[in-house]
Amino acid sequence: MAFSIRTRLTFWYTTLLFVSLLAFGAIFSYSLLKIFIYRIDNQIISIADMMIHTVIRPSGQIFIPRDFDIMLERYFGVRTAGSYIQVLEPHGAVIAKSSSLEGFSITVPPPTYRAAIEGATTYEVVKTVGKYPLRVVTKPIILDGRLIAIVQVGSSFEGMDEIFHLLAYILLPGILACVVVAGAVGWFLARKALRPVAEITDTARKITAENLDERIRADVPQDEIGRLAATMNEMIERLEKSFQQIRQFTGDASHELKTPLTILKGEIEMALRSKDDVQYMKEVLSSSLEEIDRMSYIVKSLLDLAKMDVEKGAxxxxxxxxxxxxxxxxxxxxxxxxxxxxxxxxxxxxxxxxxxxxxxxxxxxxxxxxxxxxxxxxxxxxxxxxxxxxxxxxxxxxxxxxxxxxxxxxxxxxxxxxxxxxxxxxxxxxxxxxxxxxxxxxxxxxxxxxxxxxxxxxxxxxxxxxx
Ligand SMILES: Nc1ncnc2c1ncn2[C@@H]1O[C@H](COP(=O)(O)OP(=O)(O)OP(=O)(O)O)[C@@H](O)[C@H]1O
Ligand SMILES: [Mg+2]
CATH class of the missing domain: 3.30.565.10 (Histidine kinase-like ATPase, C-terminal domain)
Structure with a gap:
């Protein structure tokens, strides 16, 4: 089924708009997420660094105070809810953890553990028993080339989740509203832009060989459609000219042939009436021959012209x-x-x-x-x-x-x-x-x-x- 240009125009236009707005929304959300994660990473690594300074003794021993939470609050002013801290011994057993980790601990995936042994710090997103995943940094404490402990600091995605939900609530309906409004306006504009086409179609339909003097209205705007109308008018004018030439030519040709025929007819009738005047008949015959020659010449010339019209290029x-x-x-x-x-x-x-x-x-x-x-x-x-x-x-x-x-x-x-x-x-x-x-x-x-x-x-x- 063929849809009208107007429908197709509006369809493609709104589809394109919808896709670009969606893409924009996605890129925007993704960038926002990246910025959030970047800020979280900065926070958790600085907490991890402070932790390391606090729990390591000058002797190289690890010192964990009894009331770990109170220490955390006292030293860092850390609101431990939402911030999850744990210290592991080199083999991976938990030595201490913040009370926010009551009842569970941050898992250490094997690749992260291996990286820690080699002295590398890892950032990753870890699933927990809670509702939200954690962004966790795992940093080893290495002294004289020996791993003495691993510090993990995690931050929940809690607040961020809300922001992204809110964003989706605003962006999606906003995009849809934009698309609907733009589609309606586009539909209207397309109709306005295409109206002259309908007029051209109407006029063109009315034009036949009989009324080639008709022209498409000249008051269409001088844009692509205006040029189309002008071009069609020129074409009609050329058609009109050729039609006129053909009519003229046919008229001329018949006239040219009619004259000798009339003469021939008159002469022959006269000759028939003259009965036995042989001399007169001879004169008529020779004059007839001249007229016939003349007609043959005209017919031959017309044929030549017609042939050349056909042969053109060949x-x-x-x-x-x-x-x-x-x-x-x-x-x-x-x-x-x-x-x-x-x-x-x-x-x-x-x-x-x-x-x-x-x-x-x-x-x-x-x-x-x-x-x-x-x-x-x-x-x-x-x-x-x-x-x-x-x-x-x-x-x-x-x-x-x-x-x-x-x-x-x-x-x-x-x-x-x-x-x-x-x-x-x-x-x-x-x-x-x-x-x-x-x-x-x-x-x-x-x-x-x-x-x-x-x-x-x-x-x-x-x-x-x-x-
Ligand atoms: N050399 C010329 N000197 C003066 N008038 C000429 C000359 N050649 C053509 N014409 C004029 O141009 C007209 C058209 O010439 P054209 O050769 O097409 O037709 P024609 O000679 O009359 O007829 P046809 O050539 O078909 O026998 C002639 O009728 C004549 O009036
Ligand atoms: Mg001539």
Whole structure:
């Protein structure tokens, strides 16, 4: 089951808080315990030291007064309740002990006893018959390398126990209360922070291809969610643009195909009505053929464009000698240029190799030269140039033709865009040549640019990465 972000956020947040507060409480209690034990150890060792000074005679004998307790009180002011003192002889038998040890004695675990024999002092916690364990120091009295007695001083954990119980009573409910309050506040804050997400979801759900002009409300805060909303708005805008382009393109394409079809239909109907006029029928047929050619050209161009859209990234990558392609195309256009009385020259044809699709690159060069000749009146000049600049192959077509106005220049690479609709119709253009060129250049990782001065001429430059 998937929980909402809000639930998960609050859950992790409170869990983390709970665990850290518990850890804090534990570390705090542990440190407190350590400090207590440190202080107790200091106390019991100083009592043990005083004891040793008191019970040892200058002769090296151990002297234990009869009324041990009274002595303890007199000498140390020790309140013996809670402080447990006993003196042992070297073999471990008890010589004397405080009355607080009435009825039992402090046990000496074997390792402690062994340590004492070797002269080492041991601190440890010892269980007793009483309710509380004892913190005990066991210190040997050694004279001239000989163990003469063992002194043990113990202090009960009694008071401390109470403190720790109290601490637990305060800490645990405190921690729980903190967690509950923080959880409630966190739950509320999470809802507040996530509210814009709900709004974004609502809007996104409403948007379909039909109302791509809808946008997510802009008044969400400019944080991560605000950026998400802005990004989604940008995405919707791009979608809207592409949808619009597709609609426009479909409309243009149908229109371009409809015109020759209408002409065809009209001409054929006329021919049918003219009965036996063979000459007229021949004229109609040849004119029909032209319209059919035109339609084939449009359909083929559309197919090319569609193919390139699909192929994107999966283009053939074979070495293509661009100079050879150019020489070939130049040969092809010589006749047309001559017929149009346009001078067609190659200024430079440097051997350059480009990795790509031979057919497409040839098409790119073809379309550019075709345009240059088509849009250059007789007596004009078209110059072709293939050079290399570093790692870039540069193909340039320069003409002295009609040129393109600055208002039209940004659109000439759009599909079906023609500057002069009426004139180009006779020339036969569909307005697809340059958009195909641009796609080809970009598919090869290159660019296609145009510069033009109306009335003076145009220059088209294709830059392609050289192999
Ligand atoms: N060298 C040029 N000189 C002047 N105008 C040009 C030149 N090349 C292109 N244009 C303008 O840009 C428009 C778009 O060119 P594009 O090659 O895409 O279409 P087309 O030549 O009209 O048709 P198609 O190439 O599909 O037969 C042309 O209609 C023309 O107005
Ligand atoms: Mg063209």
């Amino acid at each position: 283009l053939a990558r074979e070495p293509v000698r661009l100079d050879k392609v150019l020489a070939d195309r130049h040969e092809h256009f010589k006749r047309l240029a001559f017929d149009s009385a346009v001078q067609l020259d190659i200024l430079e044809n440097r051997p350059v190799t480009v990795l790509g699709d031979q057919v497409r690159l040839s098409q790119l060069i073809y379309n550019l030269i075709d345009n240059a000749i088509k849009y250059t009146p007789s007596g004009g000049k078209v110059e072709l140039q293939l050079g290399q600049d570093g790692q870039t192959a540069i193909f340039r077509v320069k003409d002295t033709g009609v040129g393109i106005s600055p208002e039209d220049l940004p659109y000439i690479f759009d599909r079906f865009y023609r500057v002069d609709k009426a004139r180009t119709r006779e020339v036969g253009g569909a307005g697809l040549g340059l958009s195909i060129c641009k796609e080809i250049a970009e598919a090869h990782g290159g660019t296609l640019n145009a510069e033009s001065v109306p009335g003076k001429g145009s220059t088209f430059t294709a830059s392609l990465p050289a192999a």
